Amino acid sequence: MVTAGLVRPKGRLLYKCYGDLQQASRQQILLPLLVAGSATGWFRSLLVRGVDARKDAHSNLLSKGEASSLYKLQFHNVKPECLDAYNALETEVQKRLHLDQDYPCAVVGSWNTWYGEQDQAVHLWRYTGGYPALTDCLNKLNNNKEYLEFRRERAKMLISRRNQLLLEFSFWNEPLPRPGPNIYEMRSYRLKPGTMIEWGNHWARAIKYRQESDEAVGGFFSQIGDLYVVHHLWAYKDFQSREETRNCAWLKAGWDASVNYTVPLISSMESRIMIPTKSSPLQ
Numbered sequence: 001m002v003t004a005g006l007v008r009p010k011g012r013l014l015y016k017c018y019g020d021l022q023q024a025s026r027q028q029i030l031l032p033l034l035v036a037g038s039a040t041g042w043f044r045s046l047l048v049r050g051v052d053a054r055k056d057a058h059s060n061l062l063s064k065g066e067a068s069s070l071y072k073l074q075f076h077n078v079k080p081e082c083l084d085a086y087n088a089l090e091t092e093v094q095k096r097l098h099l100d101q102d103y104p105c106a107v108v109g110s111w112n113t114w115y116g117e118q119d120q121a122v123h124l125w126r127y128t129g130g131y132p133a134l135t136d137c138l139n140k141l142n143n144n145k146e147y148l149e150f151r152r153e154r155a156k157m158l159i160s161r162r163n164q165l166l167l168e169f170s171f172w173n174e175p176l177p178r179p180g181p182n183i184y185e186m187r188s189y190r191l192k193p194g195t196m197i198e199w200g201n202h203w204a205r206a207i208k209y210r211q212e213s214d215e216a217v218g219g220f221f222s223q224i225g226d227l228y229v230v231h232h233l234w235a236y237k238d239f240q241s242r243e244e245t246r247n248c249a250w251l252k253a254g255w256d257a258s259v260n261y262t263v264p265l266i267s268s269m270e271s272r273i274m275i276p277t278k279s280s281p282l283q
Contacts, residue, residue: 059167059223061197061200062167062169062170062196062197062200063167063170064168064170069126069128069168070126070127070129070130070131070134070166070223071108071124071125071126071165071167071168071220072123072124072125072127072134072163072165072166073123073124073125073166073220073231074121074122074123074124074125074161074163075117075120075121075122075161075162075163076120076121076122076123076158076160076161077117077119077120077158077159077160077161078119078120078121078157078158078159079158079159080118082156082157083119083121085157086121086157086158087112087121087277087278089150089153089154089157090121090154090277090279091110091277091278091279093147093150094107094110094279095279102140103137103140104127104129104133104136104137105125105126105128105133106125106126106128107124107126107279107280107281108124108125108175108218108281108282109122109123109175109184109233109276109282110122110123110124110276110277110279110280111123111184111276111277111280112277113272113273113274114183114273114275115272115273116270116271116272116273117272121277122186122272122274124175124218134165162225163225164222164224164225164229165222165223165224165225166220166221166222166223167220167223168218168220169200169203169204169219169220170204171200171203171204171207171219172207172216172218173216173217174218175218175233175282177281177282177283178217178235178282179283180276180283181237181283182235182236182237182276182282182283183236183237183238183242183273183274183275184217184233184234184236184274184275184282185233185235185271185272185273185274186232186233186234186272186274187231187232187270187271188229188230188231188232188269188271188272189229189230189231189232189266189268189269190226190228190229190266190267190268190269191228191229191230191265191266191267192228192265192266192267193227193228195228195265196221196230198265199230199262199265202261203219203262205254205258206254206255206258206259206262207219209252209254209255210234210249213245213248214235215234215235215245216232216234217233217235217282218232219231219232219233220233228267
C-alpha cells in the first residue's frame with residue numbers, strides 16, 4: 001500500500017504499487033497451501049519442516065525422495081536411411097537388458113519423433129536405486145563385449161546424440177506400461193534459473209486438471225545435462241483426442257490461472273509428437 005501524503009518520483013511509485021500487487025497475488029496462491037493441513041507432496045514437507053526453498057536442493061523438495069528412481073532421457077538423431085535398422089538393433093538390446101536381472105535398469109518407453117526433429121529416436125530409461133544403480137549398470141555394460149559391439153554398430157547409424165539425467169516430480173503419476181495405439185507428446189520447458197520451485201508449486205495443483213482422461217504419463221526435471229529443463233509426457237489416442245482433451249482443460253475453473261502463472265517462468269519450450277516403437281512398454 002502507498003502511504004497517504006508520501007511524495008515519491010512517479011516511476012518509483014508505479015514500481016512500488018506493482019510490487020505490492022505482485023506480492024499480494026503470490027500470497028493468494030500460497031494461502032491454500034498454508035491452511036491445507038492435510039496437504040501432501042513436497043510443499044507440505046517444505047512448510048512443516050520450515051525449510052527455506054533457497055537453502056535446500058530442488059531434488060529434495062520436488063522429487064519423491066528416497067523412493068525416487070533416476071531416469072535417463074536419450075535423444076538420438078539417426079541417418080534417415082538407417083532408421084529401420086537402428087530400431088531393430090535397439091529393440092534387440094532392450095529385450096536382452098530386460099531379461100538380464102543383473103542390470104538394474106529398464107526402458108520405460110522408446111519412440112520415433114513424428115513431428116519435431118525428424119529421424120529422431122527418443123528413449124526413457126529408469127534406474128531403480130538411483131545413482132548407485134546407474135553406476136553399477138554402466139560398469140557392467142562397459143565390460144560387456146556384446147554391448148560394446150552394439151555401440152560400435154549403432155555409432156555407424158547416428159548423426160548425433162545427447163542425454164539427460166532426470167528425477168520425477170512427486171506430484172506426477174509414475175510412468176507405467178500402457179496398451180496402444182497412442183501418440184505421445186513430450187512438452188519440454190526450459191525455465192528461467194531460480195524458478196523451478198515456483199513451477200512445482202503451481203503444477204502440484206494444476207496436474208489434477210489433466211489426469212481425468214488418463215493422458216498424463218509422467219513429469220520430470222533435469223539433474224544433469226541441460227539444467228532447469230522440465231519434460232511433461234502425455235498420451236493421446238490421436239490428434240483429435242489431443243485437441244479435445246486440451247480444450248476440455250480450459251473449461252475447468254483454475255486451469256487458466258495455472259497457465260497464467262507458469263508462462264512467465266518459461267524461457268523457451270518445445271513440443272514433439274512421438275510414435276512408440278514395437279518394443280516400447282508405452283504403446
